[in-house]
Every structure is written in C-alpha cells, then in structure tokens.
Amino acid sequence: MTPWIILGLALLGAAFVFYRGHAKRRKREQLLASPLTAEQRATVERLVPLVRRLPEPTRRALEGKINLFLDQITFRGQNGLEVSEDMELSIAAQACLLVVNSPVWYDTLRNVLIYPSAFLTNRNTHDGQFIHENSHATLGESWARGPVILSWDHALHGGLDAEDGHNVVIHEFAHQLDGLSGHTNGIPILRKGQAYAGWERAMLDAFADQVQRVENGERTLIDPYGASSHQEFFAEAIVTFFERPRAMRDQMPALYDQLGKLLALDPAQWH
Numbered sequence: 568m569t570p571w572i573i574l575g576l577a578l579l580g581a582a583f584v585f586y587r588g589h590a591k592r593r594k595r596e597q598l599l600a601s602p603l604t605a606e607q608r609a610t611v612e613r614l615v616p617l618v619r620r621l622p623e624p625t626r627r628a629l630e631g632k633i634n635l636f637l638d639q640i641t642f643r644g645q646n647g648l649e650v651s652e653d654m655e656l657s658i659a660a661q662a663c664l665l666v667v668n669s670p671v672w673y674d675t676l677r678n679v680l681i682y683p684s685a686f687l688t689n690r691n692t693h694d695g696q697f698i699h700e701n702s703h704a705t706l707g708e709s710w711a712r713g714p715v716i717l718s719w720d721h722a723l724h725g726g727l728d729a730e731d732g733h734n735v736v737i738h739e740f741a742h743q744l745d746g747l748s749g750h751t752n753g754i755p756i757l758r759k760g761q762a763y764a765g766w767e768r769a770m771l772d773a774f775a776d777q778v779q780r781v782e783n784g785e786r787t788l789i790d791p792y793g794a795s796s797h798q799e800f801f802a803e804a805i806v807t808f809f810e811r812p813r814a815m816r817d818q819m820p821a822l823y824d825q826l827g828k829l830l831a832l833d834p835a836q837w838h
Contacts, residue, residue, distance in 0.1 A: 641677060671744070734810060
C-alpha cells in the first residue's frame, strides 16, 4: 500500500470521526431544545407534581433533559413488567431534576431496569470462617456506569408525593451523580468555583450530627438511612433538598447552601 493511499485512508477516517461527533452534538442540541408534547407534559405534571413548582426557564430546561434521557436510556421491565411511556416519563423527570441546571450528565448510563415492586438481591456476609449468602428486599440499586434498578411501585409513589422525604429515583440517581467523579463516596464533581473545603466541612458536620442523632434515637430531617455511610448520606440529603427544602435551609443552612451551589437550584424559593 503506497503512502498516498495510507494518507487518504487516514484522512477519510478522520473525516468520518469528525462527522459522527458533529452529528452527535447536533442531535444532542436538538433534543435539549425540544419541548415535550402537551400530552407528555400533562403526564409529567400528574406523576411528578414537583415539576409544577419549577420556575419557567427551569421547566423548559427540564423538558429538554427529559428528551435527551429518553433518547439515551433503554428501560427494561423485569419479572414480566411491561414498561409504559408513563413509567419512562416519571422516572426520566425525577432523574433529570438533579442535572437540570448542571453541565454534568449521566454519560455512561444506558439501561434502567424496572421491577414491579421491591425485588430480592443477594448479599454475601463473612463471619470469619464461612461466607453466607443472604437475600434482601430492595427498592433500588445504582451501579457504577449503570444500570440503575428500580421498584416501580416505589418510583411511582416517590414521584407522586413530593413532601414525604422519600424518593427512590432521586436517591439512586444521586448515586449516579456522585459516581461521575470516579468514586461513589459523597464527593461529586463540584461546580466551577465551589471550594472543596466548604463542601467537606458542611457535609462532614451534617453527617456527624446525623449519626449522633440516629444513635440517640432522635428524629432526623434526613432519612436515618443516611447515617449508614457518606455516600448514603449524600443521596438522602439530595432527596431532602428537593422534598423538604425550607426545613433543610432553616435547620442545615451550610449543607443546603452547598447542595444549592452543586445543583444550581434553590427549591426553597419555588412556589
């Protein structure tokens, strides 16, 4: 093969890669600029009433993110569950709330698995001599680079009730957001200009208070499950940020401020 042929093939390959990248970026921009249909918008407002509180520019941005999410993600029903458009829209709307004003995206996620209700997962425990396999009822799971696994019963309820402090979709996608840094440890990719020292101080102080209150049997604003680890605290704090924002702003102002900077949102001001 002559050098000219090799050069020509290399140029063709480079042109193909450039074209594919340009087409992908253009499609992404079109999806982000596309509104939902009137029927889709009504479905989202019915199943995720929290979106009704969003400022109008944020609602428009959310619809674009939902379109991008639906184009990227394959929803797979488990145990005979047939996935409907209502299910897809409900989950997509809740998941995209976390990134509606953020430059980060769920780039590596391709599949969301949906069970009809709580599903069994196996967990191995080691007692120093033997390994025991145990089954546990689970509402949701989030794996590095995907998939996200959800119980539809709980995903539906979490979207419908925006004030009970429980939301399995937001919780699991908070883990996805956390994991974009390469580690799921409660330290996500911070926003430009957001100091790590301020994030660490707010998170560690709030986590220590959470653990102490749970150990003392006291009521906590953030779900007690958040006391189990830093990553679970981060996920449950995100849920509280959306579902009980005014209480978090009043009781945990430093944590609320850091989450507000991270997500570029201020839900305590939403009507």
